[in-house]
Amino acid sequence: AQSVTQLGSHVSVSEGALVLLRCNYSSSVPPYLFWYVQYPNQGLQLLLKYTTGATLVKGINGFEAEFKKSETSFHLTKPSAHMSDAAEYFCAVSFAGGTSYGKLTFGQGTILTVHP
């Protein structure tokens, strides 16, 4: 079965500081990996996704993530945090084959707080 773990339910950074949100997955087949963001009182919005090809993926709002197969990780980063980045972030995984083809599994979410 596929699974995804987000390390740290809460992350707090200062405005202008590096943002690092951690995501690890377990899989026996190549994964597709996603990061979604949820702003207060809103639904989830796709930030970026990795399917195949380049392992460093750039998304919206200056975020990027790197797929590291050896570490089974897909951590989300942003060089300089803005106040508007405060939200909850979800890592999700799906797989290209098998009976669970395409089915998304979400992590528990990480709440990002940005301090002035």
Next chain:
Amino acid sequence: ETGVTQTPRHLVMGMTNKKSLKCEQHLGHNAMYWYKQSAKKPLELMFVYSLEERVENNSVPSRFSPECPNSSHLFLHLHTLQPEDSALYLCASSQVLWEKLFFGSGTQLSVL
């Protein structure tokens, strides 16, 4: 605005009530989804429809009953709910099954 509209935004109901959640997508997508988001738990997939056919029923209790009358509309009918069913219910749609889901803002449900 993501093109996926959910109504109502908030709903309070008693355990004996019957209510329905509505989702409408204006994106021309072919797949629609219901998710449950509870505090401190991962999003839980409930139901998936592709081309108006149910393709996933993720062991959801029968007190939740989905309906997809056409590719643009999705309903979740609720009856005799329990307090533990209180959660944010999110609807999503996608052009291709499982690819790039667009989410609505959700219905915050409280069961008293």
